[in-house]
Amino acid sequence: MKKSAFLLPALAVFTGVASAQSSVNLFGVADVAVRRVSNGVDPTYSMGSGGLAASRWGIRAQEDLGGGMAAGAWLEGTVNVDDGSGNSARFWNRRSTVSLMGPLGEVRLGHDLTPGYTSFAEFDTFGVSGLADQGKFYSTAFGSGIEATGLWARADNMVSYFTPNSLGGFYANLAVALGERKPAQKYTGGRVGYATGPVNVTVAYSVFDGLGGNLTRAAVAGSYDLKVAKFLGSIVRSNYIDASRLVAQVGVVVPVGQAGNVRANYTRVNESGTLNGASINQNHATQIAVGYTYEFSKRTTLYATLVSLSNAGNAAFGLGTPPAGRLLRGAEFGMSHRF
Secondary structure (H helix, E strand, O other), X not given: OEEEOOOOHHHHHHHOOOOOOEEEEEEEEEEEEEEEEEOOOOOEEEEEEOOOOXXXXXXXXXXXXXXXXXXXXXXXXXXXXXXXXXXXXXOOOOEEEEEEEEOOEEEEEEEEEOHHHHHHHOOOOOXXXXXXXXXXXXXXXXXXXXXHHOOOOEEEEEEEEEOOOOOOOEEEEEEXXXXXXXXXXXXXEEEXXXXXXXXXXXXXXXXXXXXXXXXEEEEEEXXXXXXXXXEXXXXXXXXXXXXXXXXXXXEXXXXXXXXXXXXXXXXXXXXEEEEOOEEOOOOEEEEEEEEEEEEOOOOEEEEEEEEEEEEEOOOOOOOOOOOOOOEEEEEEEEEEEEO
16 A cells, blocks of 8 residues: 655645655565475475565655755565464564665664675575575574564664766675674674676675674675576675584576576585584585466466475574474465565
8 A cells, every 4th residue: 555645745835845755655475384394204284475475564654855865764574464463573584674765875773784794685586485495594603692682684773875876886784783782783794786787786794793702794696587587696605603503505496487486596505614513514505496476367376396304414494384394394374465
């Protein structure tokens, strides 16, 4: 739903000052899927929210300040469509920011995604959602504390800068989260890239304030759209004290007809070094996922996904829902509606 707000024509008549044009937009996604996950014993059937895209609702506001400048605010929170609940810790858990935008770019303040997250998330064939979500390989971070605070993806009290869209395809995002002397809250990172035509490539580097020292993350990612198929891939290495994890993935999206897409992804996870004095060199994981989406209408998409995830050594990655195990097979079928 979209409507104009904060327009003050009557005041302008009395003051002789033209009011700035402003807009307020309500937006969201309602997405829910039926799931089956098995570890070779008894399968678990469930209903989950956000199989294609995270279910959420939010408010976007923007005011034209003149001279190419604008001010804006963005508030966005999770909605679990399967049971009607939201995030238990905070109402606007996905994003809460204010921005000042102009010819030189955007300065954004508040709670938001870090460039260390977007550098791989934007190249995830499955959109960091559902059973095939790549986020599972980053949300566990060697007990560094950024798992519990959510810093692996988003940061509080963050100042971000985004370059304008007028640099011939080049873009950059720099961010600093102040931390406010709280454990596992401080972040510093940046991302640069080049996107033009069918090509998008990016590199990023991040430093997270972990409980026992800094966790660093370096990423290289890219995509190439041939129209008949779009290829995506990323290589991300995370290091914490003496432990390291390398996540490499490649994926493809193939249009089928006017409304369908076939999606596929292969991910390999390798750990090395030591954690709490014990070797983790034997820890590996492999995920293979295939899926299909069908654009039922402009706002509604039907989707289905099949996932196979195998763990080796002490790796214990899951599919976001019980059961756990060394070899997991999952399937989901759902509907996503955008408004």
